[in-house]
Amino acid sequence: MTTLTPVLTANWDRADSFTLAGYGGDYAAARKALEMDPDAIIQTVKDAGLRGRGGAGFPTGMKWGFIPQGDGKPHYLVVNADESEPGTCKDIPLMMANPHALIEGAIITSYAIRANHAFIYVRGEVLHVIRRLRAAVEEAYENGFLGSNIFGSGYDLELVVHSGAGAYICGEETALLDSLEGYRGQPRLKPPFPAVAGLYACPTVINNAESVATVPSIIANGADWFAGMGTEKSKGFGIFSLSGHVTRPGQYEAPLGITLRELLDMAGGIRAGHELKFWTPGGSSTPIFTAEHLDVPLDFESVGANGSMLGTRALQIFDETTCVVRAVLRWTEFYAHESCGKCTPCREGTYWLKQVLARLEKGQGTEEDLATITDIADNILGRSFCALGDGATSSIHSSVKYFRDEYLKHFEIGGCPFDPAASTVWGNA
Known part of the structure; x- marks a missing residue:
């Protein structure tokens, strides 16, 4: 494909x-x-x-x-x-x-x-x-x-x-x-x-x-024309939005079931001199993927089976220069700001996620804070009126799962390892 x-x-x-x-x-x-x-x-x-x-x-x-x-x-x-x-x-x-x-x-x-x-x-x-x-x-x-x-x-x-x-x-x-x-x-x-x-x-x-x-x-x-594209359960085509650290970001209309590897080939790959670190298959409200998921078919079932959601097919691409803790903090700030405040788990939970993540990103947290943010996320997930609360937890759980060492590195050096002013550079500690 x-x-x-x-x-x-x-x-x-x-x-x-x-x-x-x-x-x-x-x-x-x-x-x-x-x-x-x-x-x-x-x-x-x-x-x-x-x-x-x-x-x-x-x-x-x-x-x-x-x-x-x-x-x-x-x-x-x-x-x-x-x-x-x-x-x-x-x-x-x-x-x-x-x-x-x-x-x-x-x-x-x-x-x-x-x-x-x-x-x-x-x-x-x-x-x-x-x-x-x-x-x-x-x-x-x-x-x-x-x-x-x-x-x-x-x-x-x-x-x-x-x-x-x-x-x-x-x-x-x-x-x-x-x-x-x-x-x-x-x-x-x-x-x-x-x-x-x-x-x-x-x-x-x-x-x-x-x-x-x-x-x-x-x-x-006709129905057969549309059903002839895509996969058995995710039929047809859709617009895939590639943004971030990609050579030719833009809108790519393709059959469901295409992979990020195939889309990147058409988009010129990751920007020159860099490599893929993590990405979102469906926007900031979906759990992040890493380079190991390059060949996951982008359809509802396959993405779900691998622990995320196809969502709106918003493929945000991040290379190795990006601090995953900072990216998650920025997303969480958005959800805390946009929470309507109607239900307590989302209203209070997103606020505290933002506070703890800000401390973690500055290197002022402890390993116990990792347990705190996942516990807060657990208490939001499935307990809010709408999906905003669930979406706010997606990057929390998935980033800790795939990049726990990066969170820990912030504690070790007392700051963000991707900050040029940091005393220790990531990978050279």
Whole structure:
């Protein structure tokens, strides 16, 4: 597997890729879908094996099928484009370069779940993306692809681009719903689940932006086409985001199951003169991997079997010049800052993780502090309302597992061994 599969990224090199002309079509997939039975669309997506591209990997068609029918309530589609996790950087360039794929996907998805209102919730800080997405939505309205009687089918859809609250927690689907309703973004206690009582207490489907943008290609080319890529249980393609100490960082759209070694070959390898030390397979909320995991297939099952999560396929690459303790501290500072404070384990636990890690990074800690941070992480894991708390513990457990000696070196020399001002250089003690 050495070739890329450009579908969502096929037109990114066009200067006008974000326009309807640059998109290269007249929403043919949506036209086709609106002539189908909604249940047939759901079945097609199930047969294709599309799994959520936002991190959890839940089967998309199955999620659509949870929406109750004939309940007399309005249904809603909410596209989660609140991309805020360190390292995750696929949805923002997707919306910048190819917003019409997302809009067409929203039309098909809304029709399949019998929704007449859809919302795209975008991270508030990315104003340039919001402007471009709204311009694309306006273009779709002008061409009759949104609004009343789309394509003469009798189907109506109103699509709203909503600027988010500027908080990482709003990427959690129920906190996103609270924010969309005008409240402070905090996770809701489940059940009830959004499929039954979501936006405005009505049945709601919440899908990641890449998941929705992938739908038109499945309708246009068929379930077998999509299922023919990837692995047996992780089908299709996805955008892999390579960042950090790599020669050519960027977005690489490839079948699920590709390895980091193969991606690095296409990206020119680790930056010249250096070697891989550790990396994240799915962003900062996933347990880190090391060079020994270079050949792990990047699919949901294989990554999980090796102790991490595929997540958003945000491959942050770090070479031997990086202090793993400092990197983990920076991630932990982020999670402590972004904790909404609703539940005690996350609110208090992330704060104390940050304090102890700061002491460790300065070389002022003891070996007992390693037991302390893992104990704190154990008391957060599985005990918070949402996955933010779990994500905050991932780098703690995995870094201590793979780099315990590096933590100990900080105690031995009384500082960070990667600091040029340190009295002892790592490896020469």
